[in-house]
Amino acid sequence: MPKLDLAFAALADPTRRRIVARLARGRTRVTDLALPFEMSLNAVSKHIKVLERSGIVKRERLGREHYLQLHGSPLREVVQWVSRYERFWNEKLDSLEEFLANQPDEEQSS
Amino acid sequence: MPKLDLAFAALADPTRRRIVARLARGRTRVTDLALPFEMSLNAVSKHIKVLERSGIVKRERLGREHYLQLHGSPLREVVQWVSRYERFWNEKLDSLEEFLANQPDEEQSS
C-alpha cells in the first residue's frame, strides 16, 4: 500500500491519534503506552504496528522492553498533501462557495 | 464517527484523493468525475458519499445532474491536527532521533 494511504489510514483511528499525542511527549514502553487505554494490551500492540507500518512510529528494542518513538516525516507528507488545497479554506473561490461557507453547516456540528 | 476520523479515513484511499485533486480544479458532475476511473460509476458514487460524509465534498443538485465541489474546512482541521507535531520533522530532538533520521529509511521507499 502506498505510503500516504498508510499514514492517513493510521491517523483515522482515535486510539492511534492518542498514541501519537502520547509519544509526542516522549519515548515510551509498550506497556506504559497501553496503560491509559480501555482495551487489551494486545489491541494497543496492534495499533502500534499499524503506526509502525506507516512509518509514524519507530521501535527500539532494549532487552525485553520495546521503546516507541514518534517519527515525523510521514506526518510531514500528510500535511504537504493536504496543504495543496489550502486555498479552499482561505479564499472564497466564487459566490456559491461563499454561500455554502456561510451556511450553518449542520454536518460539522458533531 | 468523529469528524476528524471521517476526514482522515476519507483521504486514506487513493481514488478519493484523486477525486479531491480533480475537484480542486473545479465543480464537476458525478459522471464526468467518474470517467477517468477504471471502476464502475457506482463505485465512484460510493467514494463520493464517503467524501460527503466527511464534509470534504458538497453536492448541489441541478435537475438530474449533481455537481460536486470541494469544501476546505475538514482539510484545514486535518492539517491543524497533524501540525501539532511539526517539531518532529523540523527539529532534531535528541541524538537517537537524529540518528534515525539519517538512516536510509527502507520502510519509506515504496
Add this chain to the structure above:
DNA sequence: GACATATTCAACCATTTAGTTGAATATAAA
C-alpha cells in the same frame, strides 16, 4: 533452573470497506 515480566503471534469474531451487478428513481428530450 524456576518464575515473572514484556511483548508478540495465532485464531477467532463482528463490522466495515471497496468493489461488483441489477433495479429503481428522477429528470430531460423526442
Add this chain to the structure above:
DNA sequence: TTTATATTCAACTAAATGGTTGAATATGTC
C-alpha cells in the same frame, strides 16, 4: 408518452479492521 440520461439504492462478495482470548517467545530475576 416513450425513450434516454444521470444518479442512487439494494444485495451480494471478498478482504481488511479492530477487538477479543490464549499460547508462545524472549528477557530478566531469584
